[in-house]
Amino acid sequence: MSRPFDALREQLLGAAEALADGPAALPEILAGMVDDVDHALREPLEIFPVCHHSPASALAMARRLREKQPKVIYLELCEDLAPLLTELRNCRLPVALQAFASELEGFAKESAPLSVVAPITEASAEYQAIAYALDTPGVELVLVDRSTDHVFQWQPDVSSSAGADEPQGEDALHGDAVGVEIGDLRPRFAELEEHLLHHGRVRHWSEWWEQYVEQPLAGADHDTYRQVMVMIGSLFRRLAPHDSRRFASDEDRERYMWTRIREHLARSGADRADCLYICGAFHASSRVPEAGSEPGTPDFAITERTATTWLYGLIPSSHSAIEAQFGLAPGSVSIAAAAWQKSLLRTRVKPFSLAGQKKSGRKKAAALPAPAAAGPVIDQLSGYLTGPAALDALDEEELRGWCVDIVRLARRNGYLASTADAIAVFETSVLLAGMRGRRRPTPYDFQDAAVTCIEKETVPGRRDVRRLCEILLGGDRIGQVGYAALPPLARDVYDRLAPLGLNLEQRTIQRALLDLAAQPELTACSQLLWMLRYLLPDQAVRPIMGSRRLGEKHIQESWDLDLGRHQRTIIELGYEGVTVEQVLEQRLRRSAWDPKATAATALKAVEDSLLFLRSPRLTDELGTRAVELLAAERTVDDAPAVLRRIRRLMAHYRATEPALPAWCERFVTEGYAHYCTLLPTAFVADDTGVRQVGAMLGFLFSMESLALSLGCDRTQLELAVRQSHPEAPAKVALLWAARHQLGALPLADLRVRVDELLANPLVVPAVPQYVSGFVQALEPVPRLAPFVVETLSKAFGRLPDPVLLPWLPTLITTLRSQAAELVPVLTREAGRTFPATLAGIDAWTPPWKSRPAPAAGAPAAPAARGGGPAGVLLATHPEAADGVSALLGIAGEWSVPAATVPGSAAADLLTRHSETAEAVAMLINA
Structure with missing residues (x-):
């Protein structure tokens, strides 16, 4: 008995023999293509081959659904995405079905998060099938492709699944998700694609497909369309490298899908004549042993899913996002959408659309006619191949x-x-x-x-x-997920921001003005916006006026909101929790308990919890975690961040709470002991910078009074400083400042050491490093600012130009790189030290220079009083007066009692306010 395609097979084999100098495999390829078409058409379960985002496939699908009216539709789509299909009613296409997992079990932890997207456009055959199945009573839609868990199980390296070139901007709506495409017909053989593009005189595969497949098949009947699509899929299948990993994965997908189809047929008892199997043309020509709907066909062993919990939802998509993710020519999906609308007008085909979906004025499709009876298979392929291409005329x-x-x-x-x-x-x-x-x-x-x-x-x-x-030609149409299809968190965000009176679904930047004094009910909106600012990308929620820091409270705020274009990020937040507060708490915990977390990281989490959540329980847990991390650290790299954050937190607690929390006191005591222990090592370690050592000393000196009151021993700090023996000039200067703060190095001795440095030609090149150390010492010893100004002034005044000019660039770069934030402190101190006018420079005497002795007969400088309680006090304790004089850098002798000089200012002051002087003296003596 002859078969419908025997004549075509003979013609192709004859052509292969005529091409005697062609490839030896040519007869097998040509005859195999015909056999694949014959095999696919003889399958009792009708196979409908499609190409994704193809208007011709969508037209053929709409016509076939009205003719056949199947009761069961098997669709090549991840089987666990089925519950999302009904939510398409609430969306404006294009959108993408998404499966998302952030906590992985069975996959590499560093590959998290994993994401799979399946974009749906209006001009696609699968959307026609989905709309028909969901809106037609008695029709069952079964997704038969591998689950999202199996998608990553079958990939050798899930961490690199997104590819090297990730789309940016509007093209990044899918992010780094793995795309699942129905009907991928792009040839796998690079030489074949190059050959087709060259002889078709086109630049891109999308252009070749539009000219040689879309136009001829747009008005073709069902048999012609089906046979041509299977033949194209067979051609690409037979020319693809069979030893590649992707080809083996495609065959496993085909085994998976046919196994699921047979399971459903056996379970439901459906008649194969009432079923329709929609898959890519590449898979329609499959010849794997497991392919077919016959009951005796062997099944494919499907592995179990991992313990990973997958979350599902819809995210907005766009034409450019689809093009970027699947390697299509820019504008090809928009052109396909325009061609779809034009074909509907030309062919008068009534497409299927989901009831309730946002549409652009299209009328509801008419009722379905009676199904047409299936006729015998007729060879339409021969006429299509031998006839001229039916190209459109010039319009x-x-x-x-x-x-x-x-x-x-x-x-x-x-x-x-x-x-x-x-x-x-x-x-x-x-x-x-x-x-x-x-x-x-x-x-x-x-x-x-x-x-x-x-x-x-x-x-x-x-x-x-x-x-x-x-x-x-169509623009970059961007889809939108409707309110009813959003996860609870996204709906909660829209509801809580409703008092702003803005349409947050618009894809434009909108300005929100919050007058918190006149409208205190907007305070909740402000709190939510700051949390979204923390969680979402910078462009989604951007403050124009206002900030969120500890101790600040604004009465007016201004925001730029672009939530419409960042709807995907809000939806993915919904995969992490039910409310924004829950997601924020989880992220703070995750950052604090991360294996790479440091004490500075935990303190940042503490500060963020105070700013955004105001949960004492969570704050105490994060603070306790910060204490644990500080005690376990073996380096001091984060000492500046630790000092800055703990100072800010303590200032906040002292201003708002009656007492410091317990974790804060523990942090101070642990930090005091921790930094005392590491101080000698940090002073001599080459990998520890001056900034880190200065921050350690800043912590020890600024927290010393609190630490001592909590039970710490100051002897530990003194021993740590004595055991420190640095060699780097900057660290030597830091050590001198620390010893001065502890009282072991008076200011006069420190001044002598600096003078010796400036007088030694061998040490002069290192003076900038010493200066950098002194500047860093302003963190732990801020009262050294006048001395640093004095040191710089002496250097500029004493050093000759040949010595001074070469190290000036070094001084500037050193200060800029190591102590940029402390230079303003020096600037302010210099402003207080030097005269403010040019006229005052000539009569100005540096305060660190000794004043000349007073002339004979002149009134002496104010000194100890000869009489009265104040004079008695100074006379009784001359050592204290001398010590204060030395600390202040004032030289002089307490010889002439200024208060006893008649007419002196001191005598006049004590005479007029004798009671005050007596009272102060009594208090001091007591």
Whole structure:
């Protein structure tokens, strides 16, 4: 008995014999393609091959569904995404089905999070099938592709699954998710693709497909469409490398899907004549042993899923996101959407659409007619292959409209385009189409012509002409997930921000003005916005006026909100918790208990919890964690951050609470002992910088009084300083400052050491490093600011120019890199030390220089009083007066009692306020 395709097989084998110098495998490939078509059509369960985002496939699917009216539809889509399909009613396409997992079990932890997306567009065959199945009573839709868990199980390295080139901006709506595409028909054989593009005189695969497949099949009948698509899939399948990992994965997918189909047939008892299997044309020509719906066909051993918990939802997608993720030509999906709308008008096919979905004015589809009976298989492939390609004729009205619109759009974007350019684009488009073997210029021909005729040398605005053509021919349509399809967290965000009175679903930046004094009910909105600012990307929620720091309270705030374009990030927050507060708490805990967390990280989490959550329980837990991390640290790299944050937290608690929390006191005592222990090592370690050592000393000296009151021993700090023997100049200066703070190195001795440095020519080149150390010492010993100003002044005054000028750049770069935030302290101190006017410079005497002895007969400087309680006090304790004089850097002798000099200011003051002087003396003596 002859088969429908025997004649075609003979013709192809004859052609292969005529090409005697061709590849030896040519007869097998040509005959195999016919056999694959025959095998697919003889399958009792009808296989419907498709290509993703193909208007021709969508048209053929809409026609076939109305003719056959299947009761069961098997769809090539991840089986665990089925519950999401009903939520498409609440969305505006394109959107993507997403499976998301952040806590992994059975996968490498460093690969988290894992994400799978399956984009859905209106001009796709699978959307037609979904809409038909969900809105037609008695129809069951079964997803048969591998689950999202198996998607990553079958990948050798899930951490690199997103690819090297990740889309950015609007193209990043899918992020680093793995794309699941139905009907991927792009050839796997690079040489084949290059051959097709070269002989088709096109630049990209999308353009070749639109010309040689989309146009001929747009008006083809069902049998012709089905046979041609299976043949194309067979060709790409037989030319693909069979030893590649991807080909083996594709065959496993086919075994998986057929196994699920047979399981459902056996479980439901459905008639195969009432079923339809929708898959990519590549899979429709499968010849694996497990393929087929016969009961005796062997099954594929499906492994168990891992213990990973997958979360599911819908995220907005866009044409550009689909193009970037699946390697399509820019604008190809937009062009396909425009071709879909045009084909509907030309063919008058009534597409299926989900009831309740946001539409652009389309009327509801009419009722389904009676199903048509299936006829015998007829060879439509021979006529399609031997006949001329049915290409569209020139549509002058369409092309003329494109040319006028592109010139208008170009002028709006700064181009000097005119009517002559529109005529040139029209003629060039026709010329390019003729050179490329087609009568009707495609959107790609028009795009090339517009670039050639309008974009001369420069792009005056943000968009080039190619981008303007994409906007003109359909634009980058961006989908949106409806309110009812959002996770609870996203709905809660929209509800809580409703008092702002803004349409947060708009894809434009909106300004929110919050007058918290006049409208205190907006305080909750402000709190939520600050939490979203912490959790979302910078551009989603951006404060214009206002800030959130400890101790600050604003009465007015201004925000730029762009939640419409960042809807995906809000949806993915919903995968982490039910409320924003819960997600924030989880992230703070995760950061504090991360294996790489430090004490500074935990203190930052403590501060964030005070700013955003105001949960005493959580704050105490994070503070306790900070104490544990500090005690376990063996380095002091984060000492500056630790000092800065604990100071800020203690200042906040002292201003708002009656007492410090217990964890804060423990942190001070642990930090005091911890840094005392590490101080000698840090002084001599080469990998420990001056900034870190200065921060350690700042912690020890600034927290000393509190630490001593909590039971710490000051002897531990003194021993640590004595055991420190640094060699680096900057650290030596720090050690001198520490000894001065402890009282072991008076200021006079410190001044002598600096003078010796400036007098030693061998040490002069290292003076900038010593200065850097003294500047860093302003953190633990802020009262050294006058001495540092004195040191710099002496250097500039004493050193000759040949010595001074070479190390000035070193001094500037050292201060800039190591102590930039402390230089303003020196600047203010210099402003207080030096005269403010030029006239005062001549009579100005540096305070660190000794004053000359007073002339004979002149009134002596104020000194000890000869009489009265004050004079008795100073006379009784001259050592204390001398010590204070030395600390202040004032030289002099307490010889002449100033208060006894008649007419002196001191005598007059004590005479007029004798009671005050007596009272102060009594208090001091007591």
